[in-house]
Amino acid sequence: MSVSNDLELVESFQKGNEASFNELVRRYQEKVYWIAHRFVNDHDQADDIVQEVFLKVYRALNDFRGDSGVYTWLYRITVNVSLNTIRKQRIKDFLRIDELFDYPSEESERPDKQYEQREQKQLIEEAIQRLPEKQKAVFILRYYEELPYEDISKILKTTIGGLKANYFHAVKKIGEFVNRAHRAH
Numbered sequence: 001m002s003v004s005n006d007l008e009l010v011e012s013f014q015k016g017n018e019a020s021f022n023e024l025v026r027r028y029q030e031k032v033y034w035i036a037h038r039f040v041n042d043h044d045q046a047d048d049i050v051q052e053v054f055l056k057v058y059r060a061l062n063d064f065r066g067d068s069g070v071y072t073w074l075y076r077i078t079v080n081v082s083l084n085t086i087r088k089q090r091i092k093d094f095l096r097i098d099e100l101f102d103y104p105s106e107e108s109e110r111p112d113k114q115y116e117q118r119e120q121k122q123l124i125e126e127a128i129q130r131l132p133e134k135q136k137a138v139f140i141l142r143y144y145e146e147l148p149y150e151d152i153s154k155i156l157k158t159t160i161g162g163l164k165a166n167y168f169h170a171v172k173k174i175g176e177f178v179n180r181a182h183r184a185h
Contacts, residue, residue: 006024006027006070006071007066007070009021009023009024009070010024010061010064010070013062014062021057021058021061024057024070025054028070028074029050029054031074032049032050032053032054033047033049033050034046034144034145035075035078035079035140035141035145036049036050036053036081036085038140038144038145039082039083039085039086039136039140040082040085040086040089041125041129045085049081049082049085052081053074053077053078053081056077057074057077068154072151072154075141075147075151075155076154076155076156076157079137079141079155079156083133083137120178123178123181124174124178127173127177127178128140128170128174130173130177131170131173134156134158134166135169135170135173136170137156138152138156138163139166139170139171141155141156149163149164
């Protein structure tokens with residue numbers, strides 16, 4: 001997955017080798033899916049976003065100049081398509097919040113602990129869904145994808161200082177939301 005290999009695939013595609021595009025899809029399809037899924041929190045919508053992302057990539061690949069890495073370019077497209085999907089969803093006034101975390105509990109013998117963990121994860125997901133779009137994008141890319149601020153800066157085309165502030169505010173808002181929910185119980 002080296003940068004030079006990605007650029008070689010792009011150049012090969014630009015020379016007419018369709019198989020190069022298929023290789024890019026194979027390399028990045030799963031990563032694009034999980035980025036999209038974290039934004040929309042829905043399997044079917046994430047699949048739709050993946051298709052839209054790679055359709056856009058296919059159409060734009062001949063014009064790709066390599067000013068950024070292919071990986072960064074794909075992330076930027078994925079974030080933009082994901083945010084557009086969320087905007088469309090809001091326009092339709094249909095915002096589903098499903099549980100993103102679906103892995104088994106370490107304390108499977110204790111149903112009370114399982115319930116608490118599910119409830120906590122659901123609260124966190126709900127808090128993330130309520131964040132302003134920019135904070136949500138920064139939080140997902142930094143926390144879940146563990147991308148360095150430099151990469152996120154390229155993807156979102158913003159300053160590192162601005163990203164850090166957005167991340168700080170996102171974490172603070174998530175914590176406040178979860179704390180308010182616990183006090184309400």
